[in-house]
Every structure is written in structure tokens, then in C-alpha cells.
Amino acid sequence: MVNLPLPHLSGAGALEAWVCRATAVVPDGTLPGNTSWAGSAALSDEALAALWFGMRLLRSDTLEDNWGFTWDGDAWATPQGPVHHALLGLAFGSTTVAVYTACTTHNWPAQIAPDPDGLRREGKDPARYEPPYCQGAPPDEYGESRPNAGGVLLLSRFLERFGDELAACHSSPAARLVVDPVTAAEGAWPVGDVSRAVAPGPLGTALAACVRLMIQDGQEVDVVLPDDSDLLDAPGDPASDGVMTPLWVVAGGHVMSRDLQARLAARASAGERVVVVEAVPDHDENGAPCRLLAQAPVTVVAAGSPETLHRTLVGTGPAPSVLTRVRSSASPGRTTRATPGSSSCPTALTDPPRRGVVPPRASSTWTSRRTGGASS
Known part of the structure; x- marks a missing residue:
């Protein structure tokens, strides 16, 4: 077992460097x-x-x-x-x-x-x-x-x-944030003077926009790595699956593993929504030219603020799948702070796949699977 700190979100390359370190120190079986x-x-x-x-x-x-x-x-x-x-x-x-x-x-x-x-x-x-x-x-x-x-x-x-x-x-999340450590490494250790670099990179922008999607729009979002089962499963038919069209938010860059590019390209070609933040990759993890994702029907959002990306995701994403709204917007661009113990304090944010949160509600898209008891 390994005990990891949570990531720092401020500072040029801090989040990307955490992704590289955290994924590297957790080998199979740990x-x-x-x-x-x-x-x-x-x-x-x-x-x-x-x-x-x-x-x-x-x-x-x-x-x-x-x-x-x-x-x-x-x-x-x-x-x-x-x-x-x-x-x-x-x-x-x-x-x-x-x-x-x-x-x-x-x-x-x-x-x-x-x-x-x-x-x-x-x-x-x-x-x-x-x-x-x-x-x-x-x-x-x-x-x-x-x-x-x-x-x-x-x-x-x-x-x-x-x-x-x-x-x-x-439950089934409305969107998934796709993180490739290969791409994260590109921005993990910036070259040159970064003392004034305060704007987040593609990953930080995507993360902040996804949090807004949960807080302000009540949509569930999960985080997935390239080998996650959600990505390995074959693309479904969004028009006939009876649930919702999947939304994949991809932290972009000039380098991305070839297998991940192929999986995302297949999903985009099957009608699923793939939004790439900033650059569409043109090379794979070995430095070889690879434009599998660039040739797919994906939506590309130029580097900008999380607010801009959030508006794009709301426009391209599925209808809200609300379980519990964590906080509601008091005014445009402002979030109401919930005080623990008050009537507005959340008891759940978003239900992750494979591990549970609360018993299913009749109006949700929950399914059940026995995996054993929780411990305390």
C-alpha cells in the first residue's frame, strides 16, 4: 500500500508533475x-x-x-x-x-x-x-x-x-475527464522562466471546468486513465443505448499514447462526444508521428479559462444527470458556499463507478453490483 498526498493545483506544471509521480509509484498489485x-x-x-x-x-x-x-x-x-x-x-x-x-x-x-x-x-x-x-x-x-x-x-x-x-x-457519469500521463509529462516540468506562469495548463483547465460541471450543473464526472475499463469497452451506439451520449473531456498536448488516441478516435467516430482541450496530439509516446485523434471528428477548445471550457461542455454535453447538487449558483460566476451541518451541506457529490455512494434513487441511472462490504 502507498499513501499519496493530494495534488497541488496552483503553480506551473504542479498538477501534471503530480500525475506523473502518482501513476509511477503505484505498480500493479499496490x-x-x-x-x-x-x-x-x-x-x-x-x-x-x-x-x-x-x-x-x-x-x-x-x-x-x-x-x-x-x-x-x-x-x-x-x-x-x-x-x-x-x-x-x-x-x-x-x-x-x-x-x-x-x-x-x-x-x-x-x-x-x-x-x-x-x-x-x-x-x-x-x-x-x-x-x-x-x-x-x-x-x-x-x-x-x-x-x-x-x-x-x-x-x-x-x-x-x-x-x-x-x-x-x-452510476453512469455524464462525462469523463481523460488523463494520459504521457501527455501530462509534457507540461510537468516547464522550460524557462515560470515564475509568472499562473494560468493553468490544459489539464488544470479541464479539471476546473469539470468541477464546475458538477457544482453548477449537477452532472456527474469521473476521471479515467488510458487503461480504464470505461475506455477499453467497445463504443456503444449513443442513439440506441437508452441512456445518454458519453462525453469525454481530454487534456490535450502534442504527445499522447497511440492506444489512447485510437480508442478516443473510435469513440468519436461512433458518435460519442470527444472534447480536446488545447492541442490535438500529433505524436505518440515514442515520438513517432501519430494523428489518429487529429483525424477523428472531435471538438477542439483552444487554451483559455475554465469558464469558457465549461460553457463549451454544457453546450456539447448530455442533459444533466442530477443526483445531489453540491452547491447552487447564487449569481453568474459565483458559487454559494455550503456550511457543513446546514441544510445546504452536501451528503454526496458524485457517485464513482465500481464503488458506491448511496442507495439508488428511482429517478437516477443507477445499477447495482455486489462487491462486498464497506469498512470503517
């Missing part, structure tokens, strides 16, 4: 896990995007979730924040709920205490880093319960009641 230190997904779209993308790319399980550290704010001092993230982890496919830390630690030796001067230089408040370690952990080291203990009990009862259903249900 179980991928993840930490979830990316901020509060209820308060930040970027944190939500990092959690969704980081977990769905490798179908990872949660191995380390914040259940009481208040170093960066008080969102984790009470059950709303940790429970919200635990539910999101389950929604994104995790088969585990990880409570970190299990208890507080009231003291530690001076050798490992955070340096107050260093914290101040980083713009942080040293008082937040004073004992106890993990102030909001469910119990303290003497066994006394703290507020987050109620969250652990709630999740335990929830999984006892619905754990089998979580593992047995999956």
Missing part, C-alpha cells in the same frame, strides 16, 4: 491510499477539486483524514468538517474512513516542537501549534470524549446501516 490535507472542500472549490481528482485518478482509499487539527482554522474542531470530508471520501470511492489522530497528545519533547519564529515567517500563528497535538481529536489521551467523538459514532452507525449498499451501487 493498493493506493491518500491523505486528504487540501483544505475544507465545503469552503474551497480548489480543495474540492484536489480531493475529487486525487482520489478518482487512482481509485484510492482514504488513509489519513483530518479529525481535529486546527492549525489552519477551526473547521475541524467540530464534527461537521470531518464528517463532511469522510462522506466525500466515500462518495469518491474510498472503502475506508480514516480518523487521524485517534486521540490528542498533551505534551511532546522540545526537539519536535514547531519553531515559533519559523511559523511567524510563514505567516502562521504559533499559538495554534501549541499543545495539545490534534486539539479536536475524538478523545483525549485520558479517554475523555471531545465533540468529534460524536462524528465517529455517527459514521459508524451510518456504515453499519448502509455499508453494503455503498459497496453495491454505482
Whole structure:
């Protein structure tokens, strides 16, 4: 098993470099896990995007979730924040709920205490880093319960009641974000001065647009690698499959593996929607000329803002397949922030294929498959 950090979404090449590293350190037979230190997904779209993308790319399980550290704010001092993230982890496919830390630690030796001067230089408040370690952990080291203990009990009862259903249900996403590590490597380590490069590359633009598709339009989106079963399956007949025309959002570049180009080209030729962000590849992973995708009937979107790509996806995508709207738009270009524990707080975002989220609703496109029970 390998425990991976979530990706950083800012900085030239940061996301692409994470894709290259993460896919390389998970060989066949290794179980991928993840930490979830990316901020509060209820308060930040970027944190939500990092959690969704980081977990769905490798179908990872949660191995380390914040259940009481208040170093960066008080969102984790009470059950709303940790429970919200635990539910999101389950929604994104995790088969585990990880409570970190299990208890507080009231003291530690001076050798490992955070340096107050260093914290101040980083713009942080040293008082937040004073004992106890993990102030909001469910119990303290003497066994006394703290507020987050109620969250652990709630999740335990929830999984006892619905754990089998979580593992047995999956749904069909309206769109899929296709990520090729070969293409990502092209932008992972930019050449030249990147100090002023703040605009995201094709992958960052595609990721942000897909998150908007989920938040603002209630459409389910998944993340797939070139060897994902969704891509390996033969293209269907969109006009007769009775569901919806698949939408494939491809982070483009000048290089893409030949097999992936062939699979996407076949789907585009079969009538499925393939949207390539920025450049259409003209070479394969070995540097040989390859224009399989360029010769297919795909939609190409020039590099631009996530808002522009989002509008394109809405115009080319299927009708919304709404399970749960995470947040609703308060005004054009602005997203309402849901407060954990309030009536607008999401209990699920999007149901990943192969691993479940919640029992099926009559109006959804869910199907069931028994895969075993969930664990906590």
C-alpha cells in the first residue's frame, strides 16, 4: 500500500508533475491510499477539486483524514468538517474512513516542537501549534470524549446501516475527464522562466471546468486513465443505448499514447462526444508521428479559462444527470458556499463507478453490483 498526498493545483506544471509521480509509484498489485490535507472542500472549490481528482485518478482509499487539527482554522474542531470530508471520501470511492489522530497528545519533547519564529515567517500563528497535538481529536489521551467523538459514532452507525449498499451501487457519469500521463509529462516540468506562469495548463483547465460541471450543473464526472475499463469497452451506439451520449473531456498536448488516441478516435467516430482541450496530439509516446485523434471528428477548445471550457461542455454535453447538487449558483460566476451541518451541506457529490455512494434513487441511472462490504 502507498499513501499519496493530494495534488497541488496552483503553480506551473504542479498538477501534471503530480500525475506523473502518482501513476509511477503505484505498480500493479499496490493498493493506493491518500491523505486528504487540501483544505475544507465545503469552503474551497480548489480543495474540492484536489480531493475529487486525487482520489478518482487512482481509485484510492482514504488513509489519513483530518479529525481535529486546527492549525489552519477551526473547521475541524467540530464534527461537521470531518464528517463532511469522510462522506466525500466515500462518495469518491474510498472503502475506508480514516480518523487521524485517534486521540490528542498533551505534551511532546522540545526537539519536535514547531519553531515559533519559523511559523511567524510563514505567516502562521504559533499559538495554534501549541499543545495539545490534534486539539479536536475524538478523545483525549485520558479517554475523555471531545465533540468529534460524536462524528465517529455517527459514521459508524451510518456504515453499519448502509455499508453494503455503498459497496453495491454505482452510476453512469455524464462525462469523463481523460488523463494520459504521457501527455501530462509534457507540461510537468516547464522550460524557462515560470515564475509568472499562473494560468493553468490544459489539464488544470479541464479539471476546473469539470468541477464546475458538477457544482453548477449537477452532472456527474469521473476521471479515467488510458487503461480504464470505461475506455477499453467497445463504443456503444449513443442513439440506441437508452441512456445518454458519453462525453469525454481530454487534456490535450502534442504527445499522447497511440492506444489512447485510437480508442478516443473510435469513440468519436461512433458518435460519442470527444472534447480536446488545447492541442490535438500529433505524436505518440515514442515520438513517432501519430494523428489518429487529429483525424477523428472531435471538438477542439483552444487554451483559455475554465469558464469558457465549461460553457463549451454544457453546450456539447448530455442533459444533466442530477443526483445531489453540491452547491447552487447564487449569481453568474459565483458559487454559494455550503456550511457543513446546514441544510445546504452536501451528503454526496458524485457517485464513482465500481464503488458506491448511496442507495439508488428511482429517478437516477443507477445499477447495482455486489462487491462486498464497506469498512470503517
